[in-house]
Amino acid sequence: MKLREIAHSRTGDKGNTSNISVIAFDPANYEFLREQVTADRVRALFAGIVHGDVTRFEMPTIGALNFVLKEALGGGVTRSLALDAHGKSLSSALLDLDLPQAPHFPKSDAEMTP
Amino acid sequence: MRTIRIGSGAGYSGDRIEPAIELAEKGDIQYLGFECLAERTIALAQQEKMKNPESGYDPLLERRMRAVLAICKAKGIKIITNMGAANPEAAAKKTVKIAKELGIKNLKIAAVAGDDVLEVCKQGNFSFLEIEGSVADLGNRVLSANAYLGAEPIVRALQAGADVVITGRVGDPALFLAPLIHEFGWASDDWDMLGRGALVGHLLECAGQITGGYFADPGFKDVDGLARLGFPIGEVSEDGSLVITKVEGSGGAVTEATCKEQLLYEVHDPANYIQPDVVADFSKVTVRQIGPDRVSISGATGRPATATFKTSVGYIDSYIGEGQMSYAGPGALPRAKLALDIVRQRLELCGVQLSESRFDMIGSNALHGGELSEGHDPYEVRIRAVGRTNSLAEAVLIGNEVETLYTNGPAGGGGAFKSAREVIAVASVLVPKELASPTMQLFEV
Known part of the structure; x- marks a missing residue:
């Protein structure tokens, strides 16, 4: 299955650094995300785009991961040659990640927002 | 409450x-x-x-x-x-x-x-957080410095x-x-x-x-x-x-x-x-x-x-020239690739100095590069040649070399666009809080 089926994501930019959140639709899948979506996998996925470190921060209280990608925006939003200088579309590439079957999919009994 | x-x-x-x-x-x-x-x-x-x-x-x-x-x-x-x-x-x-x-x-x-701390930054020794060098190194290319x-x-x-x-x-x-x-x-x-x-x-x-x-x-x-x-x-x-x-x-x-x-x-x-x-x-x-x-x-x-205010320093970084052209239908991708090859060769033949460049195909690989977009052939594709130069005059040449694809490039290119601009970039320094003096002035109607 695809990451997109169990999580959503938004990209943010500051200077030459991009951050990409990965948020479980169902918080019950958070542990599964934590095991599967590692900093190494994200680094490998964006190997051609991101030239610096990839760090992962964990947010268990909201069932989310936050990836910080250094040297990811062509020298910085204000001077990049890229069509998407902010790297706003990177989240869509990450959501295409292949995963094994998630334990709580379709939805678990846990509360879910529409 | x-x-x-x-x-x-x-x-x-x-x-x-x-x-x-x-x-x-x-x-x-x-x-x-x-x-x-x-x-x-x-x-x-x-x-x-x-x-x-x-x-x-x-x-x-x-x-x-x-x-x-x-x-x-x-x-x-x-x-x-x-x-x-x-x-x-x-x-x-x-x-x-x-x-x-x-x-x-x-x-x-x-x-x-x-928030304007330009003079402070010019006089002091402030190294950038994201790029090499200091404010002083940029000399008169520095336009602004504003503390958050x-x-x-x-x-x-x-x-x-x-x-x-x-x-x-x-x-x-x-x-x-x-x-x-x-x-x-x-x-x-x-x-x-x-x-x-x-x-x-x-x-x-x-x-x-x-x-x-x-x-x-x-x-x-x-x-x-x-x-x-x-x-x-x-x-x-x-x-x-x-x-x-x-x-x-x-x-x-x-x-x-x-x-x-x-x-x-x-x-x-x-x-x-x-x-x-x-x-x-x-x-x-x-x-x-x-x-x-x-x-x-x-x-x-x-x-x-x-103890510091993050401060954004605006400076004249470089110039960027750009050109775009679209191709559609069967063979769109090979024609787009040929077009980009021609532009690359033309810029070299004309001696345009690029410190950095990109040759993208919008609809195929422009956003995430070759690896992630592998195996997805589009019906239409738009080429985008873009490069960094040291002068506006050189930046203009990049778009020109895309535009001339109309009469010199592959068949069926359409919708040419070109631009050249000065790039004002921003980098950050940290300024001790005591060096900035926030002011408040009241106007009444």
């Missing part, structure tokens, strides 16, 4: 106007914030100001003020905005003029400045009775933290409260990005009514607890998911969200739906602020 309602009327300089009017009319709010200053905006505004001392503020200031000033005055809603950009004083004077034209009386408008000020001068304006506060560069969340400090009397070293206030500001500052804007993904995340998206209202209590909501009947949605996406937007380490007033910790925040379009967010804390 006392609660105030703060609306967010803009998430960036060019944002929609009507959602702010809706908030003022129907939002039952006491404050309306407008965050309109992106990283580079102030450097561009500084260039405007150098040409004309009466300019250098947000180009949409007049439209926004004309749209909301009378309603806000009638309802006692105070407006706080960074639309002053490089010239808060001129923006305040312009707002005085607009108020007079609208027949508004007894209005106090404050200009908050002192905190809430203090805005609070001073509110305490002086300002109805409208117009700032230059301040930390974006400070626009929303200031009214909380003013209303609830939070101490400047009550770090947990300031951390909660910073969270309020962080969640509100991008306006529609928390009410369902920039969120929809059909079939996975559906959102209704994006053409008339409602902007957010933060209901904040004296103890810093927060509920995000919006005007009933407006488009969009406030859900746990929309709030979580905005919570992490432009955040690096959630435990260290550095603001001028506090180092906020969002790592234990919880998010809970408590009603339709009502989400409660709690659990932020704070630690003592740092």
